[in-house]
Amino acid sequence: MADIAVQRIKKELKEVIESDEIQRCNIFVELADDDYQDLRGKIAGPSDTPYEGGTFHLEIKIPKSYPFKPPKVKFLTRIWHPNISSATGAICLDILQDEWAASMTLRTVLLSLQALLAAAEPDDPQDEMVARQYRNNYPLFFKTAQYWTYFHAGGENSNSEFTEKVQSLKDMGVSDTRALIALSSCNWEMLQAVEEIFS
Amino acid sequence: MDSEEEYIYESDSGNESSENDGIGLEFDSDEGVGGAGGAIGKYKDLDEYPFEVLSTEEITKHMIDCIKEVNNVVNIPITTTRILLNHFRWDKEKLMERFYDGDQESLFHEAHVISPYKTPKQQTKDVSKSTGMEECDICLLKMPSAMMTGIECGHRFCTSCWTDYLTTKIMDEGMGQTISCAAHGCVILVDDQTVMKLLKDSKVKLKYQHLITKSFVECNRLLRWCPYPDCSYIVKVQYPDARPVICRCRNVFCFSCGENWHDPVKCNLLRRWIKKCDDDSETSNWIAANTKECPKCKVTIEKDGGCNHMVCKSLSCKADFCWVCLGPWEPHGSSWYSCNRYDEFEAKQARDAQEKSRASLQRYLFYCNRYMNHMQSLKFEHKLYASVKEKMEEMQQHNMSWIEVQFLKKAVDILCECRQTLMYTYVFAYYLRKNNQSVIFEDNQRDLETATETLSEYLERDITQENLADIKQKVQDKYRYCDQRRRKLLEHVHEGYDKDWWDYSDP
Known part of the structure; x- marks a missing residue:
């Protein structure tokens, strides 16, 4: 050095x-x-x-x-x-x-x-999936980002609906981080997330 | 000023094959300059294409002449002229036009230089009056003002940080003409004299000079490096065109694309072909899987992180484009990505293409085999030169004059030319769609092929004293025939280019 x-x-x-x-x-x-x-x-x-x-x-x-x-x-x-x-x-x-x-x-x-x-720059995205959600459905993006903060970074704002969905995927034997990623990228649509994980 | 410019480039001349500058640089007397012209003449019977071959030193001189010429008119510091010229890719006329027609301030701004008409502002930040010390923002050390320096933009750093900064830019990032000030967000370019003054290591200096020359040649559409390995000569033409040029190292190449002279096939088809041929190797698989081509300059790019907004780093290109769709970047900023939408139609096309590719593989292998075969033979023919030379010496000891044995060398010359032409006819044929003219072309090709093989056979056969007269006649007849057939074939293809006969398929 x-x-x-x-x-x-x-x-x-x-x-x-x-x-x-x-x-x-x-x-x-x-x-x-x-x-x-x-x-x-x-x-x-x-x-x-x-x-x-x-x-x-x-x-x-x-x-x-x-x-x-x-x-x-x-x-x-x-x-x-x-x-x-x-x-x-x-x-x-x-x-x-x-x-x-x-x-x-x-x-x-x-x-x-x-x-x-x-201040995100969605025009130059690193993660296109996140950027798409940011552009198309900002309220959902906000809730998701908040939930990730709660889940990974010790934030206080949990979300009972999200927790429930993660839990039900966990019950199917999926790890919670995997479940979170799948749900977040499928706009929290259970069916789609299940499909993504198991296909 | 002059002596300074020359001083700057002095050491560059030391490196690049200056030993060739003496007599050795001239062609061997028996081939002479006329011989070089003759070589071209043999390749293409076209009107003259004027060009000259320059050494690195001559190119440096040429570059300085360009700067001086402009400077005589615009009369601003030579370092500024150089940056401006580089900004206009060494197009003097364009620079002059902008200099006198437009807003000069915006011109300087655009070229990232401080207007030479302004008195430089001296930044006097943090100079403590009592001690005369300044803090360098890079190493965060307090330095006497005498150790601090900067360019016209006024940002000052200590000289040792400047040296390190420039060294990193030059050695790690390969930047030459376009190194900007080290301050954050400052785009003002560091001129070459300052760089040379601040650099300490002669290796770095040499690399810098090389980069400057390189960018000069690459940005200039009338110049091209000889592509031969380790050759450092540059060919200068009067107008760019796909024509054969011959370097002092005797390498004959196409000025437009830099490949070996490839008549009758055109540059774009040859580039596609070479890429395709390379596709077999593991490296190429990796290249195909991990890289894309810049949509503007076709340089191969690997993406190693970051977002999809790509800026081509090639010195003369700098295109902005999207990695995903390879379209221009501009629309992406405002209208979001439309390139991520899955296109049903395109997907179907892709599937169809896959099925087709199986059939086309067979076709490709057919042409590739023949192309490779000639390339391989061409390599062997160079060995033939050696054995023919021996034979010629032997004959001269058996009562034959020097002039009488020259036919052998001539025969090998023609053999090589025919092989080279044949090699590229297979590339041409691969992309050619069948029509009446293409049938004639294939006939020509077959004819030349047969004749070439016979000639090759004659030359490899033992030539002894007994059959000499007979074989000489045969060889001479055959090479004249080959040469003639080769010319006819090329003429036919060129006529086709003029008359728009050729249809290309995209296999």
Whole structure:
């Protein structure tokens, strides 16, 4: 690892820990190993969004040529969002690709991700299934994203109808995460979800 | 200014085959420049197609001349002229037109340079008066102002971060002409003189110069690299066309597509054919499964993540398109994806196509076999040159003059040309739909094929002292016949192009 990368990460960790956002917006970052290549981040779901109340864990990998190359970030916590893959947590965000600049920091990345949660870009979707629901049936998207936040990220807003449907699929021997994905992508239509799982 | 420009490119000339610059660069005296022209003449009996072959140093000089020429007129810093020219893909006229007709401010803005008429703004952020220290936004260290630098946009970073930044862009991302300032969202391009000043490692400098030359050649429609492995010459033409050109390395290729000269088949069909032929290998299976072609420039693209909005990274293309439907990206932004809708009609077409493909495989194998066979033989004929040379020397020791034995070399020359033409006739034939003219073409093809095989047989047969006179006559007759048949075949195909005889199928 280049000196400059390690030096930067050290400073940046300090920056995040000292920043006000740690209180105000709830972002957090820590080392996952000793060689400054693997970090873990946390962001809180912004208020007035379906992600409110949830805590989302991130995997942050620092490339050797950091900060001249962007960090590789993905969601470890599953999330229902047009720009984040519901299956892998991969993120479609310009600053993590072409728009990255060496003067950006982990703090700006985490804040941008938080902003992405508050304002999705369904025109440039990572997860086309989610994006379609977002465009065609926003209220259902909102409820689904909220339920995912409850299910995976410790949010408070449960949904008894959804819980029931997940439960009945579980009774058929399907794992609950699998059931959640199938139901969410079939707009919570039981029959379709069953078909998708068993076909 | 001049000496500076030349200095910048000085080290580039060191690398690229400058040893050829001396006498070695001239053609061997017996072939001469006329010989090179002759080689082309043999390939196609058409009106002249003027071209010249340039070395990397000459191309650099050509590039500097272009810049100077424009600069004499527009009179702005040479570095800015270069960026503007690159923006217009080295089309001087277009640049001049925009420079004098339009709004210059918007021109500079579009080309991502700061107008040279503005006095550069000096950013004086965070300079603490007492210490004269500034913080670099990249390494987050406090530095004396003397160690900080930047370009006209005013963003300043420490020189060592600049060096690292430029090195990453050049070595990892292969960017040359289009490296922008390191600040977030700043699109102002770093000029070549600044880059050369900031780079320390000579390897990186060399790569940078190479990238600049490369983008110059690739963006310029009148230039093309010789595609021969490790050849670094460039062919310059006066107008782009699908014509044969010969490099100083003796490689004859099509200026339009860069493949070996492939008369009678046209570039687009040949490209389809080559792709098809490659389809057998594992690599190609992978390519087929994991990549698509840019709809504009046809470069092969692998998608390794992110959304479906693709921007072609090819230096001269930069098309925006959708990965799913390969249509232009623009409509996707506003009207949502319509490309994700399952199209019943298209699906049925796809199924039908699959059934057809079985039958067409047989047909393909037929043509491919013959194509490959000639290609293989062509490779062996190059061995034949060696054995023929020996034979010619041997004969000269048996009372024959040098001139009397030249027929053998000539015969092999013609044999190779015939094989090459035949090889490409099978590509042509594969895509050709049957009609009266195609029957005539196939007759020509068969005739040439038989004659070529006979010639090949003669040449491989033992030529001894006893049968020499006899065999010489036979060989000469046969190669004259082959050459004539080859010309007739090509003429017929070209006539067909002119008169629109050829119908193509899409097997």
